[in-house]
Amino acid sequence: MSASTPQLTPAFLAEDRRPQARIGITVVTALSALVVLVRAYARGCLIRSFGWDDGLICVAMLMNIVVMALSLQVLRYGAGLHIWAIDPAQAPMLYKWLVAAQLVYMIALWMCRISGLAFYWRLNPMPQFQVYLRVSFAFVTAVLVAQVLIIALQCIPLAALWGGADGTCMGSKTVFISTAAMTIICDSIILLLPLKIVFSIHANPARKVALSVVLCFGVFAVMTSVCRIVAMIPAIKQADATWYFSVVMVWSDTEVSTAIIALSLPALKGLVGAVAGSTHKGSSHAESHSGSHDLQLHTVSPKESHLFQGKHPYQRSEIYPSDVYARSDGESEEALWVDEDSRAIHVQNTVRVSVSDRVEGV
Missing domain, CATH: 1.20.1070 (Rhopdopsin 7-helix transmembrane proteins)
Structure with a gap:
């Protein structure tokens, strides 16, 4: 052998x-x-x-x-x-x-x-x-x-x-x-x-x-x-x-x-992000009923989306349907990062946030 x-x-x-x-x-x-x-x-x-x-x-x-x-x-x-x-x-x-x-x-x-x-x-x-x-x-x-x-x-x-x-x-x-x-x-x-x-x-x-x-x-x-x-x-x-x-x-x-x-x-x-956003959205909803601010969420067209959240977001045409759960701080779950130098609110991909003060009795 x-x-x-x-x-x-x-x-x-x-x-x-x-x-x-x-x-x-x-x-x-x-x-x-x-x-x-x-x-x-x-x-x-x-x-x-x-x-x-x-x-x-x-x-x-x-x-x-x-x-x-x-x-x-x-x-x-x-x-x-x-x-x-x-x-x-x-x-x-x-x-x-x-x-x-x-x-x-x-x-x-x-x-x-x-x-x-x-x-x-x-x-x-x-x-x-x-x-x-x-x-x-x-x-x-x-x-x-x-x-x-x-x-x-x-x-x-x-x-x-x-x-x-x-x-x-x-x-x-x-x-x-x-x-x-x-x-x-x-x-x-x-x-x-x-x-x-x-x-x-x-x-x-x-x-x-x-x-x-x-x-x-x-x-x-x-x-x-x-x-x-x-x-x-x-x-x-x-x-x-x-x-x-x-x-x-x-x-x-x-x-x-x-x-x-x-x-x-x-x-x-x-x-x-969706789980965290759902929890945060619930707390924001409670705050709106207490009289601080009324947070209105509007669905954004799927064509209105950005590469990232920052001072110079690159707008693009998105072929995917977009209906992402939003967070009241303006960050969507599609965003992988946010530009820290930005002072404006840029909402990624799915929602538009508008904040208005309401005075009762006027």
């Missing part, structure tokens, strides 16, 4: 990583699904401004569930077992499900990126920034096409991958490393785009840092991409590749789920 081949004892062949992998995949997928449900509720029911970015992230979540289902099938047919413990008759099915999981995984990540670009488009409608978004959309779409072609053409014919036919293959190292590198580049682009927004606003450094944390949470998606590559290395180099496949599948699902969660965090700010 060669030095690279372990002793195939019954205990060794009985080792199984699949239970832990199933738990990990299910947990991260369920967590991302919960976040998307909360986001859909906040945007659709509380804020009533369900946009393209929200719809796209819901589609990405559905695809993430498909990725989970395909990953569980890969585990079912032997990923997480030692390669010598797999029934040779089941090996072709393992690789077929693996190819399917890889393709859907890449499409799910692309859908996450498109959702992120749609969110940035809504957040910053300035023409120059929209050019960046269009170029980014073209780039990430071209990368998706390249990744799909690499996976689909890694063996010619593809059946040669699982021994169903004679053919020529690129090699697993070329396939995994090239597609993973493209993924990290795309994730980094989506991560860096919000920095353009952060540097363009009027705010003190502390508020810019806080906004960066909210918008750039995608750094964790990049980190999971790196972890996935690290998990791939032994699967590529070691003869016992299937033993390491389970770890790769967990990181693949974690990467998609992390991207979904990261892109949903800014939208969840509206839920916190």
